[in-house]
Amino acid sequence: MTRDTAEPLMSFEDAIATFDPVMGFEVHVELNTLTKMFCGCPTEFGAPPNTQVCPVCLGLPGALPVVNEKAVESAIRIGLALGCSIAEWSRFARKNYFYPDMPKDFQTSQYDEPIAFNGALEILVETEGGRRSVTVEIERAHMEEDTGKILHVGGATGRIHGADYSLIDYNRAGVPLIEIVTKPIEVEPVLAPAVARAYVTELRELIVALGVSDAHMHQGSMRVDANLSLKPRGRAEFGTRTETKNVNSIRSVERAVRFEIQRQAAVLQSGGTIIQETRHFHESDGSTTSGRVKEEAEDYRYFPEPDLTPVAPDATWIETLRATLPEPPLKRRARIREEWGITEHDMQSLINAGALELVEQTVALGADSADARKWWMGEIARISNERGLDIVQLPITPADVYRIITLTSNGSLNDKLARQVIEGVLAGEGGPDEVVAARGLAVVSDDGALLEAVDAALAAQPDVAAKIRDGKVQAAGAIVGAVMKATAGKADAGRVRELILERVGASPS
Amino acid sequence: MPALDRDDIAHLARLSRLQLTDSELDQYGGQLDVILSAVARVAEVAADDVPPTTHAVPVVNVARPDVIVPCLAREDVLAGAPAAEDDRFRVPRILDQEEQ
Ligand SMILES: [Zn+2]
Numbered sequence: 001m002t003r004d005t006a007e008p009l010m011s012f013e014d015a016i017a018t019f020d021p022v023m024g025f026e027v028h029v030e031l032n033t034l035t036k037m038f039c040g041c042p043t044e045f046g047a048p049p050n051t052q053v054c055p056v057c058l059g060l061p062g063a064l065p066v067v068n069e070k071a072v073e074s075a076i077r078i079g080l081a082l083g084c085s086i087a088e089w090s091r092f093a094r095k096n097y098f099y100p101d102m103p104k105d106f107q108t109s110q111y112d113e114p115i116a117f118n119g120a121l122e123i124l125v126e127t128e129g130g131r132r133s134v135t136v137e138i139e140r141a142h143m144e145e146d147t148g149k150i151l152h153v154g155g156a157t158g159r160i161h162g163a164d165y166s167l168i169d170y171n172r173a174g175v176p177l178i179e180i181v182t183k184p185i186e187v188e189p190v191l192a193p194a195v196a197r198a199y200v201t202e203l204r205e206l207i208v209a210l211g212v213s214d215a216h217m218h219q220g221s222m223r224v225d226a227n228l229s230l231k232p233r234g235r236a237e238f239g240t241r242t243e244t245k246n247v248n249s250i251r252s253v254e255r256a257v258r259f260e261i262q263r264q265a266a267v268l269q270s271g272g273t274i275i276q277e278t279r280h281f282h283e284s285d286g287s288t289t290s291g292r293v294k295e296e297a298e299d300y301r302y303f304p305e306p307d308l309t310p311v312a313p314d315a316t317w318i319e320t321l322r323a324t325l326p327e328p329p330l331k332r333r334a335r336i337r338e339e340w341g342i343t344e345h346d347m348q349s350l351i352n353a354g355a356l357e358l359v360e361q362t363v364a365l366g367a368d369s370a371d372a373r374k375w376w377m378g379e380i381a382r383i384s385n386e387r388g389l390d391i392v393q394l395p396i397t398p399a400d401v402y403r404i405i406t407l408t409s410n411g412s413l414n415d416k417l418a419r420q421v422i423e424g425v426l427a428g429e430g431g432p433d434e435v436v437a438a439r440g441l442a443v444v445s446d447d448g449a450l451l452e453a454v455d456a457a458l459a460a461q462p463d464v465a466a467k468i469r470d471g472k473v474q475a476a477g478a479i480v481g482a483v484m485k486a487t488a489g490k491a492d493a494g495r496v497r498e499l500i501l502e503r504v505g506a507s508p509s
Numbered sequence: 510m511p512a513l514d515r516d517d518i519a520h521l522a523r524l525s526r527l528q529l530t531d532s533e534l535d536q537y538g539g540q541l542d543v544i545l546s547a548v549a550r551v552a553e554v555a556a557d558d559v560p561p562t563t564h565a566v567p568v569v570n571v572a573r574p575d576v577i578v579p580c581l582a583r584e585d586v587l588a589g590a591p592a593a594e595d596d597r598f599r600v601p602r603i604l605d606q607e608e609q
Contacts, residue, residue: 033575034575034576034577035575035576035577035578039578040573040576040577040578041577041578041580042577042580048583048596049583049595049596049597050583050586050587050596050597050598051580051583052580053580053581053586054578054580054581055581058581058586058589060589066571066572066573067571067572067573068572068573068575069572069573069574069575070574070575071575072572089569091563096524097524098524098525098526099603100598100600100603103598150603151597152603163602163603164602165599165600165601165602166599166600166601166602166603167594167595167597167598167599167600168597168598168599168600169596169597169598170598299524301524304563305563306563306564308571309564309568309569309570309571310564310569310570311569311570312569312570313570
C-alpha cells in the first residue's frame, strides 16, 4: 500500500459550517501491576524478548488463567473515579481473531458484561470565549489483556505491508489493560478538536492521580483510538465512522480529529461515502491514511470465558476502594490555583512541565509557592529540557529545593549561587548544604571583604562614582556588577548597593 | 436445513485464515452440520428455568495476589516454536498480497 497523500480536504471552517462531528474515544490504559492479568509473569518494560512468559500467557494447552486481584481493584477504582456503576457480576469473554500477536488466537476481554459502566468525566475546554465545562459521558470501562509485540522484517518500511516475515516477542502479551469507552460526543462543532484534547488530558491526569498506570502516551502505556463520523447539519442519524488508531500524544489526538473532520467532509461533499475502517495517524504531517476495513463485532465471535470465574465484587470492598479515590484533578487544580493565586495558564505550564506535584510537595514543606514555582519552572525545568528528561527524573528532590529556597531567603545564597547549588546537587555532589560547603558557595557577608571590593570598583570607575555622588543613584548598578564579578557572584547584591551608597556619601533611596 | 450455509462456512474460513477449495467447503459443511445438530440436542433438554451457564459449579471471584512467579526459560519457550530468530517467534508473512 502506498501512502495516499492526495486525499482532498475541506477547510475546517467550511467543514463545520456544513457538518456536525460526532466523536468517540477508546482509551487503553496499561496497568502498573507487578504481574500480568491472568498469570504471575512480571510486566517490567524493556526486558529481553520472551523472558516474561509462561504456559498461561503463551496459551499452551492445559494452562489455566487466574485473574490478578490488583488489576480488578485498579479497574474498579478507575470505574469509580469516572462515576461509573460497578457491575455486581461480570464475566470475561474470548475475543477470537487470528493474528499472531496473541498466541492463544483470542484475547481475553470483556464483552457485554463490563466491570464498570455509565459514568461521566467533566472536562474544561479552552474556547475563544474562555474556559467552558463539558461533560463527557462514559459508556464503559472493561478489563482485558495486552498483545505481544510484532517486528516486521523485510520490505522497505519495516511495516506489515511488504514484509517478508515477522518476529514476535510475547513479553507484553497478557499485561493488564483497562479500556475506557465514551458514549458518542456531540459538541458545538468548532470545539470538537479541543474537546478531544481536553478529554484525553483530563483522563490521563485522573489515571495518574489514581496511581494505577504511568499513562505514558509515547511509550504506549496509554493508547487512544479516536472514532469520528459526520452528519449533515440538521440530520439526526449518525454517519459512518472511522477509527484512527494509536494516536500517541495529546496534541496528536486534536490533530487527528481535525484532519478526519476535514477529510470526511470533503468525501461527503463530493458525493462519496465514508467506509467503516481503521485509519493510521501520521505524526509527521497530522494526516490519517486507510488501514484495514473493520471486521464487524460478531466476526470476533465473543463467548464467555469458561476458564475464568465471574467477577462479583463485594459491596463493602467497593466502598473501601471508593474511600481511596484521590481528589478529582479538575477540583484539585481549581483549589491549587486559588491557594497559590495563579492563572489556569500558569497551572497548565506546571502540568505540561510535569512539575505540579514537585511544586506542591515543596510548598508542603513550608516554601512559598512563588519561590517553589520559580526554581522548579526556571532553572530546573531548563536543565530537564536541556537533558531531554522528565523533570521528575532529575536527581533533585522537593526537600533539596526547599533547602535552597531557605538559604536564599535568609541571605546565605543569592540566585546566582543557588543555581550553582542546583547544578552541584544534580551532579551528585550531595544535598544543598554539602554542595555549599564543598564548593564554598556561601554569600560573602563579611562587610570588610565587601568594602574592599567596593572601594576597588569605585576607584576603577571614578566617573561613575562621581555620578552617584551627584545623586544619580541608578548609576550604582555598574559598580554592583563590578563587585559581583570581583567576588565571583558570592555577594548579596542588595548589601553591596547599600555599601556603595554609604561609601560615596549618597543617601540610599 | 443445515445450521450453517456455504457462505457462512466460507466466511468462517476467511476469518480463520484458512483457504478452502469448493469441495472442502462442501465436505466441512456436512461435518460441521453433524456436530452442530448434536450440540443442538442439549438445547432441547434445557428448560426455560435453566439459565445459560459457563461453569459447572457456581464459583465467583477466584483471584490471585499480584505476586511475581518464575517464568519459563527462553530456550524452553522457543523450543516449542516452529521457527525462531533473534530470540523471537518467527511467523510467515502476515498479510497476503491481495490484502496489501
Ligand atoms: Zn505468563
